[in-house]
Amino acid sequence: MISFFRKIRQKLLHENRVTRYLVYALGEIFLVVIGILIALQVNNWNESRKSRNFEQEILSLIDQNLSRDSSVIAAELQKALIANATTDSILNQVEKGVFEENLYVWMAKVIRFERFKSQSSGFEVLKSKGIDVISDKDLQIDLINYYDEVLFRLNQAILDVENSFNVDWIPVVKSEFYDFDYEDRLEPRNLEDFFNNPSHIILFKMFQDNREGSISRMEIALAEISSLRTSIKNQLK
Template identity: 35%
Template sequence: MIKFFRNIRKKLLAEGKTTNYLKYAIGEIILVVIGILIALQINNWNENRKDRMKEKTILSSLNKEFEKNLEQFNTVKQLHLNNLRAQNIVLRNIDKLDKPKSIDSVSKYALGIFGGITFNPSNGIVQSLISSGDINIITNDTLKNYLVSWKDVLDDYTEEEIISKEFWSNVIEPYIIKNGDFRIENSQKNFRLLKDSVFINMIVRKHSYTNNIITEIDDKNSVEDYLNEIVRLSKTN
């Protein structure tokens, strides 16, 4: 094809048809430019098609990861709610231990007032997307914004859980080991603990930390909101 055009140019020059030659040369340049533009368009279309296929794979993996994260979070949330409920009941009755009904309530819920529960989601795909730059393949800007700010939202939430967990592990549990009895729930040691002002203050403090966790969950743009939205926005047809 190139040789064919070259022969035409030579023929026009040989015949002295300079004006026709210039017109032809300009036309040839235009054809070349059009050809380049078409090739670029085809290349862009192919790249876009590859990106959409890759995006579909990314969204599928992301959705599976956050479905599991949401499932774990719902379990942890319920445990926190149970923990808070037990603490409320114990604190309402701890000053009424001279009454059998209050003793029964405290005995029933005492084991549920402590513990260290934390939400530990999988973040491998989000981290990979951000570090590799593949997050830019995702066309949904809302989803991208959720993924970029996910770590900060998660850190704010887990900070409250860590405070509560460390208070249990570093303060309350050692105190019970020293002054109480983990083996026999209704032992005299444990009954004395419930009248110990230091121990009662620990329960009050733990209740405050648990309440902070629930407040963090209920806040606007909470970790729960992010989980639900990422799951919803990453669903593929």
């Protein structure tokens, strides 16, 4: 088409028909501009499609990560809830002066700590590409809040329990227990003497209070994950 206009221009110029020559020249320029605009639009469509495809892929990966986080946190939360309920059972039984072997098993459920490591590969890839890949601004904010704030506080709370185990309980276990089977059985050298020591009762209460903090943070994390996964599923439709 452009070649056609060029031939006409050359003929008009040869015939000294300047006005029509300019009209055809402008027509040729117009076609060039239109061609460029169409090419740019097609390129924009392609880039938009690539960006959308990547957004879908990264959200799918993040959703898988969140699903795994949810399963692990829920399992650890259950252990923590059992531990604190068992602490109440121990303290109630000891208060009644009943020192029986069930306390060995109960103590093993209490004198322990929870573990959790988030699966964050999807979010790390997203950060490397730029959070703006996510088209939903609210979802951007919620993802940042979960990975930078919620998980930070959760990990701190879980670490507090682990530190208390290492600092407060390990010395007691080493000095007061002769049988230690982690999560199964803890047997003091003298059960009654052990529980008649007020400092040991305080340890149980402090550990229980410390664990309450991690329970609260795990519940918050699970609620945040549920909300995030709902938002992600809406984007994946």
